[in-house]
Amino acid sequence: MSKKPVGHKARKRFGQNFLHDAGVIRRIIRSIAPREGEHLVEIGPGLGALTEELLAEAKALDAIELDRDLIPVLRTKFFNYGERFRIFETDALKFDFSELKNDDRPLRVVGNLPYNISTPLIFHLLSHSGLIRDMHFMLQKEVVDRLAAGPGTSDYGRLGIMTQYHCRVDPLFIVPPGAFNPAPKVDSAIVRLTPYDTLPHPARDVAMLETVVRTAFSQRRKTLRNNLRSLLEAAELETLGIDPGLRPERLTLAEFVKISDHLSDRQVTEHNGAE
Structure with a gap:
C-alpha cells in the first residue's frame, strides 16, 4: 500500500x-x-x-x-x-x-x-x-x-x-x-x-589530494602528462612509478595519494629552502 x-x-x-x-x-x-x-x-x-x-x-x-x-x-x-x-x-x-x-x-x-x-x-x-x-x-x-x-x-x-x-x-x-x-x-x-575510522590511504594533505584529482579529471580524454602539467613534470610521475601517458581513470586512489604526497613533500622542501 x-x-x-x-x-x-x-x-x-x-x-x-x-x-x-x-x-x-x-x-x-x-x-x-x-x-x-x-x-x-x-x-x-x-x-x-x-x-x-x-x-x-x-x-x-x-x-x-x-x-x-x-x-x-x-x-x-x-x-x-x-x-x-x-x-x-x-x-x-x-x-x-x-x-x-x-x-x-x-x-x-x-x-x-x-x-x-x-x-x-x-x-x-x-x-x-x-x-x-x-x-x-x-x-x-x-x-x-x-x-x-x-x-x-x-x-x-x-x-x-x-x-x-x-x-x-x-x-x-x-x-x-x-x-x-x-x-x-x-x-x-x-x-x-x-x-572510515582509519583511512586506508591517508594523504598528508587532503586539500592537495583534492587539487590533484580535480586537475587530473579536468579533461577526461587527455593524459596525466597533459592534465597535470601545471602541477608536476612527466618525469616526476615516472619517478613515482606512474605512466604519464595514462588517462586519469586508470589510476587507483593509492596512486592519486602518492602524487599528492609527492607534491606536499616538494612544497615543504621548497618552503624550507626559501627560508
Whole structure:
C-alpha cells in the first residue's frame, strides 16, 4: 500500500520528488536500522514519509528542510515528539553540521537528495566526516554508480575517488520511478556511505589530494602528462612509478595519494629552502 502525498505540490526548483511507496520506505528503514538513542539527521524530509518511520524507531530526529512551506506541515505532523523533533530551516549545502553535535554521539545522516545538489552536498558532508557514523542516501542511480566505480570504468572520477578516500561505499538497492510523486524519469538507488575510522590511504594533505584529482579529471580524454602539467613534470610521475601517458581513470586512489604526497613533500622542501 502506498502513502500518497497530499496538500503540497512538488517544486521543480527544489528538485522535489516525494517518496510514497510504503514497501520501499520499509526497506530503507531496514537498511538504516535506526535505534532509540542514536542521533539521526534527515536532509530534506519533504512531507515526512520516511521521517515518520525513522521517528517511530529512533524516537528523536533533527530535520534540515529548505522549503519553508513544508515546515508547518512537518511541525503539525510530528507535534507529539516535542523537542525530540527539531527542524532547521536552512540550505543543507551551507549548513555547519557540527552545530548539531551536543554530545559524543556520531551523526547518522539520511536523505532523499535532489539530483541538482547531490554531488556538492556529498562533498560538503565529507568535510564533516569525522562527526558522522554513516550516511544513507537516495540518489539517482547514475550518481550511485559514480560513487562506487573503480578504476578503468567510465563512471570513475572525482566524486567516487574522494568519497572512497573518506568512506566505504555500499550500493544497496534500486528504487523505480513509480515509488515517487512526481515520478522522475530515471531509476534511483539507495547507497550507504560509512566514514572510515582509519583511512586506508591517508594523504598528508587532503586539500592537495583534492587539487590533484580535480586537475587530473579536468579533461577526461587527455593524459596525466597533459592534465597535470601545471602541477608536476612527466618525469616526476615516472619517478613515482606512474605512466604519464595514462588517462586519469586508470589510476587507483593509492596512486592519486602518492602524487599528492609527492607534491606536499616538494612544497615543504621548497618552503624550507626559501627560508
